Amino acid sequence: MAIIESIPNVSEGRRPDVIKRLAEAIRATPGVRLLDYSSDPSHNRSVYTLIGDAEGVKRATLALFEQAVAAIDLRTHRGEHPRLGAVDVVPFVPIEGITMPECVALAKAVGAAVGERFGLPVFLYEEASANPARKNLEDIRRGEFEGLAAKMRAAEWMPDFGPPVPHPSAGATVIGARMPLIAYNINLNTNRLDVAKRIAAAIRHSSGGLRYVKAAGFMLEDRGIAQVSMNLTNYEKTPIFRVFEIVKREAARYGVSILESEIVGLVPSAALIAAAEFYRQIERFGPDQILENRLK
């Protein structure tokens, strides 16, 4: 069975009854599990994490939109986090037994249904968008709800689905597909923050590094050591082992070694199997050689 993860972000983080009602809408949908949800009152925003098959995830997403559009009014919404609509952003993430093109197709099917059923403009993003100017969430969200009507007057901001003007109270929504994020940190045997910052600059895409890496340098004050903290946004195309090897080599340039590295939260097993293949120089290895996969 295919497993898709979805992490809808909703512009409500202060009214517990609304937050709970949205969680119930997801929980009541057959074929999905709500893994987690959390709210931030100063952001005035909640994030739900659910998994399920394509049909279940689609139904749960539409149920969430129905409740959110009825309960949330962006005209009176205040919060620190940038936002464009009541349901601000919905990514679909392939976890197992499903390809990225299938998740893109799911994003488009959900987007078409949301546009039609709720009269909401829908912008596709990340892998679901073919337009390079409309791939990044930050670019789509720039101007926020307050600037949306003016922004949508330009031809290049015609939505992918739904009406060409914002919904009066619910704004617009951003729907797409992306790979799972891996939060990956490497701790350095140094108290020099400048070394961590220079290594981060070497490895991150924005300053010339690897395509699917975001990185920054930090101090872990309690341990007195510096850390390169990263988000890996596509572990298939930019594997963890390559990130580790470059950081190790760049650190050596400053006479610094690596103390340890850590994966924060969940990681797909495929990302670890790739590292095993790399370090043991394994050829002709397939997932069907893994015992657990044969037991499923």
Next chain:
Amino acid sequence: MAIIESIPNVSEGRRPDVIKRLAEAIRATPGVRLLDYSSDPSHNRSVYTLIGDAEGVKRATLALFEQAVAAIDLRTHRGEHPRLGAVDVVPFVPIEGITMPECVALAKAVGAAVGERFGLPVFLYEEASANPARKNLEDIRRGEFEGLAAKMRAAEWMPDFGPPVPHPSAGATVIGARMPLIAYNINLNTNRLDVAKRIAAAIRHSSGGLRYVKAAGFMLEDRGIAQVSMNLTNYEKTPIFRVFEIVKREAARYGVSILESEIVGLVPSAALIAAAEFYRQIERFGPDQILENRLK
């Protein structure tokens, strides 16, 4: 004195008198040197390489446009290479004593003059373009001269300078600023082409590697060895030493060592100095510590 390199590409590679007349127009301009030019009859295209200060390069470029627009008619032009106009593309490259923002300003000044003086639509590209959909030459040129009028009817293809429709005979032109290209090859101690191809896939941007690397794997048939052949499009942000170190580590995963690496053609000295700093772990080093720089 500032040194800027420019490499205009012109849609004429068959008529020696026209090709020569364009070269003379550049040579006759004070403050510039024509380093080289070459023509390809099957592409029906010529490439000129010139250097000079900002004012000289600007004057030479306008002189080149004047001759090319008068002599070249895209309605009857045939050739294998994609093209949009009589002067197809003009990049400005910072070599010494000039910054990228200054080269961007030069590209815009030349673009404005070309648009006004010759009635040619001008599209800015690479560093001179702020629009991600209009940075790559291939994206701008898609559809070629024959599809240009239809393409320019869309609002997103309004030119940066000049009229909103193609010039009847000279089409349109693409002007911008970019870093110098470095052609860099690494030869592997193996006859396995698949290893070179896999390393190329690991290092190149399009498949998840370093941002400013294009790469492919080849066989050097006469030596019976495989080669990773690369173009480095920004040696400041993606330095040669980092490319070399990653290729070395990826090759080791296949039990393969590096025989040698080669730089094809010219390279800015700054790219080699960066490697010296990396491998000798030199701190606090400045260009004024280089003897030759003090003698200038």
